[in-house]
Amino acid sequence: MSANGDSLLNTVSTNDVYDSPAAHDLGMVTPESEVYSTDMWASFGNEGDLDTIWNDSDLFQYMSGQVDWLEADSPLLQYADPWQDLTPPCDWRPSRSTTHQELLHHYSEVLSHLIVLSEEPINPFRNCIMPIIYESRDSPVLYAVLAFSAAHLENTGKHLEESSVDFYNRSLEGISHSMSNGADPQETLIAIILLVYFEALVRCESSPNMKSHLQDSSRLLRKIEASKQFEFNFLHKALGFYDVIHSLSTRAKPLLTPPGDFGNNRGYPKGNPQPGAVDPLLGLSETLWPLLYRLGVLLSRLEEWKIAVEAGNAFDSDILYIAIQTSAATLKEALETWEPVVPQDYILSDGNISRQDGQITPDCLTIRAMFHNALAYQYAALLQLHKAAYGRPRHHHCIQGNVHLALSHCMEVTSSNGPVSALLWPLFIAASEAVTKEDRLMATQTFSCLQQRQGMVNIDHASDIILKTWSDPFRSWEMVEQEMGFTIVFG
Known part of the structure; x- marks a missing residue:
């Protein structure tokens, strides 16, 4: 953390991740030495299932256009996926790593369902994030998802070829590079929020990085709003949720704009929801x-x-x-x-x-x-x-x-x-x-x-x-x- 409270996201080389001072600035951690159970992937489908998930472009269309059946005036459209017109790149291919495919499968088919209260009309953590992974094979979002999935499986005793902290560090490195080079702030914000979920839900040891992740997310959110390009409404809610939960857990002051000051609308509900609309993240609360x-x-x-x-x-x-x-x-x-x-x-x-x-x-x-x-x-x-x-x-x-x-x-x-x-x-x-x-x-x-x-x-x-x-x-x-x-x- 710097003197003004900003987290230090400095670009580092992959070879220096565990040894350099910059690695500590990034909040990177040394992989744990425990050996997990060798009962590999018992919760996954067979190989054919994975091929269907990652090679069938129809699934992409389903994920990015699942809400077409809704009436035009349906209040549920406030949660509609903004990526409905996307198609997967013509040269896109799944990762050669079977481990990566299995971890992505675990996120898509298991984890994304565990972190929402409602999936109607869509699950935002599945339908808004998976298309980004289709578009890039080496994004910080990809590695944040892999870290989240790997840590969840490690907690059940799975032995993995690559550890969750390896993926976590690679995501941090990608976030640092993206912030230094002015990359798409929305994608960077999604990666950081996924790391917030990693820190809160599945990280085994206590982490000092939660507050810095929330601070970085808040700054990116302001940048996106200033550019008037913000599309992912669920990011507001996800960040607002963990801002409050972190405050209630640690008695630290919330970082975002107080509810009622909606000039910037940084993450909190505004008024009563439309009748019939159920928030996927906050539910009826x-x-x-x-x-x-x-x-x-x-x-x-x-x-x-x-x-x-x-x-x-x-x-x-x-x-x-x-x-x-x-x-x-x-x-x-x-x-x-x-x-x-x-x-x-x-x-x-x-x-x-x-x-x-x-x-x-x-x-x-x-x-x-x-x-x-x-x-x-x-x-x-x-x-x-x-x-x-x-x-x-x-x-x-x-x-x-x-x-x-x-x-x-x-x-x-x-x-x-x-x-x-x-x-x-x-x-x-x-x-x-x-x-x-x-x-x-x-x-x-x-x-x-x-x-x-x-x-x-x-x-x-x-x-x-x-x-x-x-x-x-x-x-x-x-x-x-x-x-x-x-x-x-x-x-």
């Missing part, structure tokens, strides 16, 4: 996200207040305390009155959401999971607010009441057979304060389901911290996390 942003700001101010108190600065600490209490009161009221927006053709009944016609369809299960996911966030946010801003003890009814509600909704998400992505933050916050046998059982069962269905490293780390926190009621999860030597981002 889209209108809750500005409140979570405010909670992140409040937590960062609490850290500033603690520093002022420790320094004996009574004037500053008093001013901060008054501002914090005022903000907490308005935020508490907003969180308590917030409700998810019910999509068209759905109704609320007996604390659940159902189709008006009573049918149980796959779409209904998805909506139901998103509904309970949003409520889990709401009650976890209230829990965090009562604990941090009001100093409520663990056994206070405001803490335990919100613990039970948050965990109940987390359980409803997993039992709905719908998507379970982005559930870790409310689950962890509630589990860390759980004291009753019933609540701890719900937390344990939900963690087990997430580990089985998602396979992300941060879920494993979070589960370990919770178990250690439960074993010693005098230690907070923050103390346990520090003792274990890593920082979790609850994406």
Whole structure:
């Protein structure tokens, strides 16, 4: 990091990646020495499946034009893929590396489905990113995808010919080159955001690079907006999501423009979504996200207040305390009155959401999971607010009441057979304060389901911290996390 907070993305040669000072500036890491299981690629299809995926140009047309069936005035078109007119280059050929093909297959067919809440009308992490890989065989986006896939498989015990950190470093090198040479900022931004997902979800060791990645993404986003060439709306949401989640995880101030200042519109929801539209990344919690942003700001101010108190600065600490209490009161009221927006053709009944016609369809299960996911966030946010801003003890009814509600909704998400992505933050916050046998059982069962269905490293780390926190009621999860030597981002 430079003195002004900018990350140092300097161009380095491939041979110098692990040894030069520039490699450390880039946040590059040394490959781990562990030998993983030799049970290779058990989750992949056969060779014919791979040939179909990477050699059939019809798939490209499907991926880049999947939403043609939508009505012209459909509100879902706000998430339509901007690459509908692209065709693969006539000389494009899949990589000679079978490993690369298998990792791309894993990203396309597994990972891209695990990091969204909805795939209607498209999955943006599949339909917007895969065409870029078709266009370039050596882009930082390609290596970011390979790093993400490789790390996810390494966490399941797979032995790979090339490690995830090798791909990670090659992506960083490509990003550095792109930024130095004025390459397409959108493609560079996508690569960095993919590395943010890598850092948050699948990196085994704690990384200092998350904040610098978010800073680089924010600068690129401003550059793209200034040029009026921004096309990928989902990048706004992905960056905004992790900006807030990083803030809630670390109590660092959010980096992006606050919600309500939409002159630059850098990543946060604007007003109510159109009726019937479901955000693939935020689901039914889209209108809750500005409140979570405010909670992140409040937590960062609490850290500033603690520093002022420790320094004996009574004037500053008093001013901060008054501002914090005022903000907490308005935020508490907003969180308590917030409700998810019910999509068209759905109704609320007996604390659940159902189709008006009573049918149980796959779409209904998805909506139901998103509904309970949003409520889990709401009650976890209230829990965090009562604990941090009001100093409520663990056994206070405001803490335990919100613990039970948050965990109940987390359980409803997993039992709905719908998507379970982005559930870790409310689950962890509630589990860390759980004291009753019933609540701890719900937390344990939900963690087990997430580990089985998602396979992300941060879920494993979070589960370990919770178990250690439960074993010693005098230690907070923050103390346990520090003792274990890593920082979790609850994406």
